[in-house]
Amino acid sequence: MPHDAKPITSVWTRPQRPQREHLTREQIVTATIELLDAEGVEALSMRKLGTRLEAGATSLYRHVANRDELIQLAVDDVFGELDPPVAATRGTWRTAVSRVAADLRAMVLRHTWVGPELGQVGLLHVGPNAVRVTSGLLAQFRAAGFPAGEDDRAAGALMAYVVGIATSEAAYLSLIARSGVSEREWLSAHGPDSGEEGDEGEETDPQQVREDRFAYGLDRILDGLAARLAPGGDGDPRPTGR
Template identity: 45%
Template sequence: MAARTEPNPIPSVWARQRREPDQPSLSRDAIVREAIAVLDADGIEALSMRKLGARLNAGATSLYRHVATKDELMELAVDEVAAEIRVPPAGSPDWRAAAAETAHAFRATALRHPWLSTVMGQAGLAYLGPNLMALNERLAALFVETGFPDPEGAISALLAYVIGMSTTEAAWLTTVARSGQTEAEFVARLLPAAQQAAAEHSNLAASYASTADPARQREAKFDYGLDVVLDGLAQRLPR
């Protein structure tokens, strides 16, 4: 009698039983680590199961024993780097400082892995991964302990801001990296054209007045928007 199969399996790597490695040097963890190295260096377009197999000296068939599709591989990669995001423990005396620390940790992780923010909403059911679930659990504990009437809404608002800003920032830094110049050099080269375009708009002209420390300027913009989000969340707390 043929074995029964589930008619509509959940399309996620987290819903499948993990297989044992078919060779000592090849494991799912090794595959994910190598995939992240490719993603960090060359972006999503450069990642393929065939190329990954070649880098690991393994055939595509061996990889498919551990990861069925590229979508599953992206789920695993997203969850792996999510472990780098630190959330202060619940009961922190200053919820704003704890939320800001989390936001900065997320931003730093997203800038180390420029592909992360763009695939957060596309990597299948990545939120089922243990690291992302732990991240959300710690954030929920923080906002519940603080007394937010809608902790999930607070989490969504905070993460939507961070992911949105990080996506734009990571795309900008990728463009800079491809130019072969430092960020300051790249901005200095663009500055004359930007100043000319903004010359008739006094409110914009001030934004292009200097190339001094563009990294600090990016962080200042992030902090400003983060303060606005946290100010809004604070209004939701019971008085």
């Protein structure tokens, strides 16, 4: 690194300053998430957040350097809503991974702003809650029999599917929320698949349709990953010729 280059800093490595006022980083992050949930990323500014906290922007800058750091902290905080990963064992990896996937989808749907932001947060800025989740996933894939390197690819494939479909689903639900009607009413008026019916001609719950579609895609992802292992999902991954 050139002697005059500035070192890369991160909100996770910078020590917190001694508290000199009632406002804390935790309060700032909580208010940030509330604002993001209510109005979206575009509405977030240091000035607007300061007004919400009845504090000046200067007070916020004592805890975070800029708006980007606020979002990094908020992203990691919502990762803290996910349950700790269960202990990794070879025979239960698929069940455990499915639970993490379902929990992650639910979190993205609760916080519709978070999906697009996950692609913006680089590895340097990953916080402890996100590390806990990703480390737990890696442990599950290693226990299943994936070696180091392939376990990371397996976890990446799973996360890409879950975050991708949940982000699309969250955008769809946000559109409906802005319309002021229910999902069933919106589908009846707009969707080519509106008024989807069950096997006996009965109209189905659109939320259940979304749940089933997510579960179907998740099962196919896990089927593909399990096929890399010996029969039964145990043993070493099968060779790919590469």
